[in-house]
Amino acid sequence: MRYRHNGAQPVYAPNSFSGPHADHGLQDPSWFVDGEIVRSAYTPHREDDDFVQPRTLWEQVLSATDQQHMVGNLVAHLMAGVRRDIIDRVLEYWRSVHPEISAGIARGLGAPMKPAA
Numbered sequence: 001m002r003y004r005h006n007g008a009q010p011v012y013a014p015n016s017f018s019g020p021h022a023d024h025g026l027q028d029p030s031w032f033v034d035g036e037i038v039r040s041a042y043t044p045h046r047e048d049d050d051f052v053q054p055r056t057l058w059e060q061v062l063s064a065t066d067q068q069h070m071v072g073n074l075v076a077h078l079m080a081g082v083r084r085d086i087i088d089r090v091l092e093y094w095r096s097v098h099p100e101i102s103a104g105i106a107r108g109l110g111a112p113m114k115p116a117a
Contacts, residue, residue, distance in 0.1 A: 016086055054097045071101060075108030088113060 013020050043081065062070065078087055095102035
């Protein structure tokens with residue numbers, strides 16, 4: 001899929017630039033069913049982890065060279081004028097995937113690492 005965005009603001013919400021917002025005026029489509037449908041909030045489970053797959057990619061798939069390239073790519077993009085508060089969030093996000101990634105990014109940026117929360 002080819003995608004090109006020429007705007008200065010991200011096209012996703014929520015974002016750090018007060019960009020687009022969700023349209024709460026949209027309504028769910030009608031569903032015709034026999035039986036009972038229940039709409040309820042998801043109950044998180046202890047084993048839920050959004051970072052299992054990227055962590056496995058880092059630990060078991062990427063070679064040391066590939067890992068260096070990935071961190072270098074992230075550093076290069078972050079050095080292109082990204083605000084410090086967003087860099088802090090990026091470091092925390094990648095720490096959730098694997099501490100080595102976050103540490104490598106911080107080294108590449110010359111940024112001090114905050115202690116893990």
